Amino acid sequence: MEKIRTAVIGCGKVADAHAHSYQNIENAQLTAVCDVDEKRARAFAEKYGVHAYTSISEMIRKEKIQVASVCVPHPFHAKTCVEAADCGCHVIVEKPFSVSRKDSLEMIAAGKRNHVWIGTVFQRRFYEPCRRIRKAIDDGKLGNIVLGDVTMLGWRDKVYYDSDPWRGTWKGEGGGVLPTQACHQLDLLLWFMGSELTEVYGVYKNYNHPYIEVEDTAVAILKFANGAVATITASNAQDPAQYGKVRVHGDNGASAGVQTDGGAMFISGMSSITEAPYNDLWGVKGEENLLDQWKKEDEEIFFQNDPTEYYHQLQLQDFVNAVADNRKPLVTGEDGLKSAELIEAIYRSSRSGMPVKLPLEEVEA
Structure with a gap:
């Protein structure tokens, strides 16, 4: 070979x-x-x-x-x-x-x-629970996806931001919780929604990290070309940390969700992934009782491998x-562009106080 x-x-x-x-x-x-x-x-x-x-x-x-x-x-x-x-x-x-x-x-x-x-x-696209959702969407089990949401409530402490001089700076990191932590959940949301973004209204803040320049919290409302909408709540200001979740809902009433990250991942510093991802919501008719079985199977895969390296x-x-x-x-790379453009749209919207249309227009430096 x-x-x-x-x-x-x-x-x-x-x-x-x-x-x-x-x-x-x-x-x-x-x-x-x-x-x-x-x-x-x-x-x-x-x-x-x-x-x-x-x-x-x-x-x-x-x-x-x-x-x-x-x-x-x-x-x-x-x-x-x-x-x-x-x-x-x-x-x-x-x-x-x-x-x-x-x-x-x-x-x-x-x-x-x-x-x-x-x-x-x-x-995280290669997590079994995430692939399960994507397959259900492809198989038409959720109908047309019309609503989605991301909730990521984590924590990063001063030890984390002091671990590299570029962390927590606009010049060095390019942003805070959005590009560095929540980008995984944002990518999953866009992957699940399956339609082009057309408009974003967002706000970003720094609530309890005075030693960094960038945001520790952001919220946004998204509109898509097919009429679907979604919301984002992302924060590294919860101590102890909570979770990262992505959920989507179809026009046939069915819903599906994944907890991609448990609180332990976000507690402090460069902590390892210690909690298995799992489907925390499954409203597909006739499959509601499969959650416990899937969670057991997913945990077996997770704990038999080093999850950080396994999914990479x-x-x-x-x-x-x-x-x-x-x-x-x-x-x-086109998938990377979509998440980068979403994050930039949230920043632009927050700074202007207005919704922004996508694709973004180039601005002079």
């Missing part, structure tokens, strides 16, 4: 999930890593027994890299992705895909002009297979 040669760009906290995943994917080979900090790159490379680089282009050229994971801080996602794509490499970018619609479009354009795939990491590996496996089979990955 010919293995796809892979690399990790950026050797920070999330890079381990990518490196471990590539080493566990049968048709992939972790070949090299790259970081602007040579000392960090060498230490990370030694840990995984691969070569270290500080130049993306040199690494891709010398090591013949076919797939690269971008794990650098948020504001550098676009530059790094474009550079790798321009070297002829397929690229999968950690969430959030970018910090703006403009950056997202540049990343997607780089993929098209170089004939390479651009993907983004939304590994599922998505990276799909991306590697997409490259090998010359097919579109299940999560694309």
Whole structure:
């Protein structure tokens, strides 16, 4: 079997999930890593027994890299992705895909002009309860989706924001709870709703994190092209944390929901995922009694694996297979654009005090 040669760009906290995943994917080979900090790159490379680089282009050229994971801080996602794509490499970018619609479009354009795939990491799409909802929608069990909601009530403390100098800043992180924590739930909402966004009204605030610049709380109302509506409540201001949930409702009266994250994930610092995701709402006629069975099955999968790496590996496996089979990955750069544009729309709406139409118009810097 010919293995796809892979690399990790950026050797920070999330890079381990990518490196471990590539080493566990049968048709992939972790070949090299790259970081602007040579000392960090060498230490990370030694840990995984691969070569270290500080130049993306040199690494891709010398090591013949076919797939690269971008794990650098948020504001550098676009530059790094474009550079790798321009070297002829397929690229999968950690969430959030970018910090703006403009950056997202540049990343997607780089993929098209170089004939390479651009993907983004939304590994919660690979959670069994989330795939169950998507399949029910595809099978018509909920009718047309007309209403959706996201509720994410979490917590991040000062230890978390002090863990990296770029965290909690507009320049370094590009935002707060929306791009860094709630982006997973926002992506699921858009995936489930299945229609294009047309209008967003939003408000963001910082209620109890005076040591950061960005928002710890945001709410929004969304309108879609097919007439559907949705709401978002996202906050990192609840101590102890509560949960992250996404729910959708169809015009036939059926509903489905998933608790993607339990409170333990959000308690403090860089805590691990310790609570299994599960379907907390299922109103499909004739299937209401399946919740307990599904929860047991989902917990068995969850606790038999390291969930942080397990779901990353599922998505990276799909991306590697997409490259090998010359097919579109299940999560694309266009999906990343949708969530980035939603977040930017909430920010613009809050600053103007008015709803904003989508697609967004470019604004002068």
